[in-house]
Amino acid sequence: MTIGSEGPGAVVLGGEDRAAALAEVKAMLRLVNDDEDALVVALAETALGLGEAFIGQVLIARSLRDVLPASRAWQQLAATPVRAIGAVEAIGGTALASEAYVIDIDPAGDGWVRVIDSGGAMRVGVTFTAGLATGWEALPAPIRQGVVLLAAHLFTVRDAAAAPPVAVTALWRPFRRIALTRRTRAC
Secondary structure, three states: OOOOOOOOOOOOOOHHHHHHHHHHHHHHHOOOOOOOHHHHHHHHHHHHHHHHHHHOOOOEOEEEEEEEEOOOOEEEOOOOOEEEEEEEEEOOOEEOOHHHEEEEEOOOOOEEEEEOOOOOOOEEEEEEEEOOEOOHHHOOHHHHHHHHHHHHHHHHOOOOOOOOOHHHHHHHHHHOOOOOOOOEEOO
């Protein structure tokens, strides 16, 4: 995987998602003051990142960039579920003509790219959007509840090493996708 620092596991919540996550975690913790809001949000983002790593999917949609070899074979993008594939460009910044590549998103949400003419480039950068939900409120309830439980756990045991609640993985397991390697498919 050659996705940059914004890839799976690196979650930064924006505006409404930040406020919604903060409210749910604070409700779970029964916190009424605002003294530790920054910490609670940071723990919610950490829990979302751990959720992405466990589930094997980007949870809240965001724009990503993957770097692939310039190959005529179909190559799978590194994050899923893909919502849209945007620009495909030669590394170095030159956009490829639309007839120089083919893109596809399969029914499982995997994104695929096939470079027909790389213009001499050895690698291409692909910009795409991936995410299971459009925002915090649109996340499936079990995933959101698992994030809240994990964030609350991280808050309450921050001074001790204790295993997270087993309910977290029980809530997340039905959504888990495991991939050992990137796949390719026949032309």
